[in-house]
Amino acid sequence: MSADDSNKDNNNPRHIAIIMDGNGRWAQKRHMPRTIGHQAGVKAVRKIVEHCARQEIEVLTLFAFSSENWRRPEDEVSTLMSLFMATLQREVSKLHRNGIRLRFIGDRAAFSDNLQDKIAEGEALTCENKGLTLVVAANYGGRWDICQALRKVAEKMLAGELKNYEIDEKLITQYLSIADLPEPDLFIRTGGEQRVSNFLLWQLAYAELYFTATLWPDFDQNSLDEAIKSFKSRQRRFGYTGEQVLGKSITL
Ligand code: IPE
Ligand code: IPE
Ligand code: MG
Numbered sequence: 001m002s003a004d005d006s007n008k009d010n011n012n013p014r015h016i017a018i019i020m021d022g023n024g025r026w027a028q029k030r031h032m033p034r035t036i037g038h039q040a041g042v043k044a045v046r047k048i049v050e051h052c053a054r055q056e057i058e059v060l061t062l063f064a065f066s067s068e069n070w071r072r073p074e075d076e077v078s079t080l081m082s083l084f085m086a087t088l089q090r091e092v093s094k095l096h097r098n099g100i101r102l103r104f105i106g107d108r109a110a111f112s113d114n115l116q117d118k119i120a121e122g123e124a125l126t127c128e129n130k131g132l133t134l135v136v137a138a139n140y141g142g143r144w145d146i147c148q149a150l151r152k153v154a155e156k157m158l159a160g161e162l163k164n165y166e167i168d169e170k171l172i173t174q175y176l177s178i179a180d181l182p183e184p185d186l187f188i189r190t191g192g193e194q195r196v197s198n199f200l201l202w203q204l205a206y207a208e209l210y211f212t213a214t215l216w217p218d219f220d221q222n223s224l225d226e227a228i229k230s231f232k233s234r235q236r237r238f239g240y241t242g243e244q245v246l247g248k249s250i251t252l
Helices: 022-027 034-054 076-096 112-124 141-159 169-175 221-232 241-247
Strands: 015-019 058-065 101-105 131-138 186-189 207-210
Touching: 015 221, 034 058, 034 076, 034 221, 058 076, 076 112, 101 112, 112 241, 131 141, 141 169, 169 221, 186 221
Parallel strands: 015 058, 015 186, 058 131, 101 131, 186 207
Antiparallel strands: none
């Protein structure tokens, strides 16, 4: 891939990864329970998925539930689980009709059997689709991802199929979630916080970071266009000098 065509002709990011934050505060501002904020958050997801599909973005990864979110009050966690279930039941056939490929990353073993089945069904139904790949990070943590990759690497070593000197970045990357997809180009976090909260730690190494105070339920097509505009205005250097990138004498 050369420096001038890294994101196809329109220079759009190939992969956008979003921390959808601010549902609770959105509801609290309206003197409503946090649950209402999560419901409003699902509506925002629908709009953003449609917009990404229309813009021919290749991959959209959404952080839906972190490995740390189990620490929340029990009733909020169970509301979120019911919402995932209901959303999957309602939306999967529509995603499929629109050619969207659905994927989940994270430790799904912690979910109910019912939810695990729905997740597997959604992935199986849509796996051949050629449109937007929608990756939902659920019970996901960047550190968990690195640990599960290293466990697989260790198993290979124990089986005598791998030598320690063969372990390099490329090899570890192969065992991480979404290794088969392009790395995120644009990372967006809504809700005003400027932190990564254990999202895709390894994979975000060279993503462009974009933070907005907009609360997730208010994040709409225009907000996404703003973020993409900001992305397009930046020069990605990957360690090279600006002159090297402009001179296009390098391969990114
Ligand atoms: C993000 O919104 C949704 C999840 C973590 C599931 P929050 O629920 O974190 O909203 P705030 O940060 O409390 O406003
Ligand atoms: C990150 O948001 C996780 C998701 C959006 C799913 P949090 O609201 O949980 O992050 P912290 O706790 O404020 O860092
Ligand atoms: Mg939050």
